[in-house]
Amino acid sequence: MAGTTVRLRVAVSADETMTLDAVRVTLDERGIIVTATAATDADPASLLLGDPAVWLVVTDIEDWAQLDRVCALVRGVRLPGVALTTAPRGGLWGALIEAGAVEVLPADADSDTIEGSLRDAAEGRAGHSPAEVEGLVAQWHLMRDGLERMRRLVSSLTVREREVLELLYDGAPVAQIAERFGVAQTTVRTQVKSILRKFGVGSQLAAVAAYDRYLRPRG
Structure with a gap:
């Protein structure tokens, strides 16, 4: 200067x-x-x-x-x-x-x-x-609280539900997931419904978006 x-x-x-x-x-x-x-x-x-x-x-x-x-x-x-x-x-x-x-x-x-x-x-x-400062810190606290909630929800999933969610996150369709695990598509759909219920969301897209926030910080 x-x-x-x-x-x-x-x-x-x-x-x-x-x-x-x-x-x-x-x-x-x-x-x-x-x-x-x-x-x-x-x-x-x-x-x-x-x-x-x-x-x-x-x-x-x-x-x-x-x-x-x-x-x-x-x-x-x-x-x-x-x-x-x-x-x-x-x-x-x-x-x-x-x-x-x-x-x-x-x-x-x-x-x-x-x-x-x-x-x-x-x-x-x-x-x-x-x-x-107050506004930015308040946004951080909301983000932090949301992360803690997602950690609790993810921990409530069974091992297979977590595997299914990770594959959905990677873009795999239900048919491909069923083939990978050697189960019927109806079995995978039941697992997906359980994931949605535990996450409190109404669609696979919303569940994947919530999992993304769990994996990576977003703003």
């Missing part, structure tokens, strides 16, 4: 090594010192090397395990931080904020915006208004 005399010191973490390298180059070109880099599953202490003032995490959040890892890292670093993510604005942003991120930005944010957010975080300025 024009007129800035103090070089910002930033630690960076990301899901992929290539991303870390690209971010390091971009920040270096802007006169920002990258003090440390680490993967999102690294020991948080590794990001404190070099005395950074702030840190940046770049993540896709493609599954629940990845979300857990990133949130654990955010909580563990204990520095003001900015998250850059491909996840759509909503509950997943709220999860990162609740874990301790000062601000969450979309992955397509430009370099000026990212640098401005990092400087704001380093200087103790909030990245989101209190109303934004």
